[in-house]
Amino acid sequence: MNKLSAYYQLLRQSVRSLPQQWHKKHLRWSLLVIGLPVSSVMAAYAVTDAAPAAPTYQAEKVIEQLPAILVNSTPANNSYWREEVVQPGDNLSQILNRLGVGERHIQNVLKDNDISHRLLQLKPNQTISVRVGADGDLTDIQFFNDDDNGEKNLVALQKTSGGWQANVGAVDTETLPSFKAVVIKTSARGALAQARVPVEIRESLNELFKDKVELGQLQSGDTIRLIYNSLYFRGQELGTGDILGAEISHNGKIYQAYYFEDSDGNGQYYDLAGQPLKKGFDVQPVARARVSSSFGTRFHPILRTIKMHTGIDYAAPSGTPIVAPSDGVVEEVGYKGGYGNTVVLRHNSSMQTLYAHMSSFGRFGSGSRVKAGDVIGYVGSTGRSTGPHLHYEVRLNGQPVNPVTVALPSRKLDNSQLAEFKTEQQKLDQILATVRDLPITVAQLD
Incomplete structure (x- = not known):
C-alpha cells in the first residue's frame, strides 16, 4: 500500500497549491477525475487477491423420450361473402353467372326454392350478397326485394342437403x-x-x-x-x-x-x-297521430321474414288531413304502384319527403309551392295497404333515412331526460x- 499512500499525498499537495476560490468550486470534480485511477488500482488489488471458488456442481447431459402430443383440430371455416350490384337489365341468373357460379348450380337455385318468382325480380343498384364455402361452392344468397310499398323484403336462400330453400329465422x-x-x-x-x-x-x-x-x-x-x-x-x-x-x-x-x-x-x-x-321541420305531417310502424329493419313473427321499412307509418282515420311539414315544391302527385295515391315534396337540393296511401289530394299540382302547414292530401288506404294510415318517407340524395332524425320538429329535453342524455352521451x-x-x-x- 506504499504506492497508494504516496499517490494520495501527491494528490493532497496538488490541491493545496491551487487558489482557494478554484479549490472550493472544483475540489469534488478533481477528486473524481484523479480518483478514477485510484479506484482502478484498488479494484485491481481486489481481483488479484481473491482466490477462485471451487465449483459446487457438475454438468450432466440427460436425454428423455417424451410421448407424442395429440392435438384435436377442427377445419377452419373459410367461407366468405361476395357482393354484386345489379345493373340495368340484370336478372338473378346473370348476377350468379358473373360471380362465377356454374349453370347447373344456377338452375338448382332457381327451381329448388319455395320463394315466388316475383320476389326474385331485381332492380338496378340493388346489392346481391352470396356466400362461398371453404370448398368454393355457393352456400347462401340474400338480398332485399323492393315491393314499391315502402318496404323491402329479405330474400334469403340457403343450400341444404335437400337443395335450396328459404330459411329466415329471428334467432339469426x-x-x-x-x-x-x-x-x-x-x-x-x-x-x-x-x-x-x-x-x-x-x-x-x-x-x-x-x-x-x-x-x-x-x-x-x-x-x-x-x-x-x-x-x-x-x-x-x-x-x-x-x-x-x-x-x-x-x-x-x-x-x-x-x-x-x-x-x-x-x-x-x-x-x-x-x-x-x-x-327540424315546423310541424308533423299528421297532427297528434300515433306511430304504428317505425323506420328500420325488423322480423315479422307471422310471415317469418325480415322486412326493411323505409319510412314511418302514422295510424289515423281515413280523411284525416296531411300537411306539408316544411316549405317545399310539389315534385310528384299521382298514383305510384304499391304506394297508392302519393305526393312527393322537394325541400332543398338533397331532401325529398314522400306521403303515400292517400285517399285524395289537396289543391296543389306538380310544380306548386307549398308552405309548412298547407294541406297536401288526406289519409287513406290506397295501393298495397292493410288499413288507413300515412306512410311518410324522407330521402337524402335518393336514400331513405329515418324521418325522426332530420325531418320532424325538434324537442327540448326536460331535467329528467337531460340527466339520462348526459349518461348516454358520456x-x-x-x-x-x-x-x-x-x-x-x-x-x-x-
Whole structure:
C-alpha cells in the first residue's frame, strides 16, 4: 500500500497549491477525475487477491423420450361473402353467372326454392350478397326485394342437403354497433366509402352537420368519428339503423352530435350540452297521430321474414288531413304502384319527403309551392295497404333515412331526460375520444 499512500499525498499537495476560490468550486470534480485511477488500482488489488471458488456442481447431459402430443383440430371455416350490384337489365341468373357460379348450380337455385318468382325480380343498384364455402361452392344468397310499398323484403336462400330453400329465422339476426374513425385525404365521402360506411349513413351524417359544416367542405387532415347500429344476418350486414354518436373535426374545431330516444320512442340528435342539434321541420305531417310502424329493419313473427321499412307509418282515420311539414315544391302527385295515391315534396337540393296511401289530394299540382302547414292530401288506404294510415318517407340524395332524425320538429329535453342524455352521451364520448388524436383511419370491420 506504499504506492497508494504516496499517490494520495501527491494528490493532497496538488490541491493545496491551487487558489482557494478554484479549490472550493472544483475540489469534488478533481477528486473524481484523479480518483478514477485510484479506484482502478484498488479494484485491481481486489481481483488479484481473491482466490477462485471451487465449483459446487457438475454438468450432466440427460436425454428423455417424451410421448407424442395429440392435438384435436377442427377445419377452419373459410367461407366468405361476395357482393354484386345489379345493373340495368340484370336478372338473378346473370348476377350468379358473373360471380362465377356454374349453370347447373344456377338452375338448382332457381327451381329448388319455395320463394315466388316475383320476389326474385331485381332492380338496378340493388346489392346481391352470396356466400362461398371453404370448398368454393355457393352456400347462401340474400338480398332485399323492393315491393314499391315502402318496404323491402329479405330474400334469403340457403343450400341444404335437400337443395335450396328459404330459411329466415329471428334467432339469426342481431343488431351491433359499428365504430369508424376516418381521416380525410382527398374527399370526405370517398374516405367514408373506403372505410365501408354505408351510403345512407353518409347522407344522414351530412344532413346532421350541414348547418355547421358539410362533408364537401372537409379538407385533408380533417377527421370524422361515428358510431351507428348495423343489423346482421348470418354474419352479413343487412342494413343500418341510426347514428348513435358522431363528431367532425374541421380546422381545429370539433362538432358533435348524440342520438337520444325518450320513453315514447321519439329520437333526435343533441349537441354536447343536450340542446337540439337541428331546428327540424315546423310541424308533423299528421297532427297528434300515433306511430304504428317505425323506420328500420325488423322480423315479422307471422310471415317469418325480415322486412326493411323505409319510412314511418302514422295510424289515423281515413280523411284525416296531411300537411306539408316544411316549405317545399310539389315534385310528384299521382298514383305510384304499391304506394297508392302519393305526393312527393322537394325541400332543398338533397331532401325529398314522400306521403303515400292517400285517399285524395289537396289543391296543389306538380310544380306548386307549398308552405309548412298547407294541406297536401288526406289519409287513406290506397295501393298495397292493410288499413288507413300515412306512410311518410324522407330521402337524402335518393336514400331513405329515418324521418325522426332530420325531418320532424325538434324537442327540448326536460331535467329528467337531460340527466339520462348526459349518461348516454358520456358513454359514447369515451369511445369517440379513444381515437381523437390518431392520424390514421380506424375501421371496425364487423
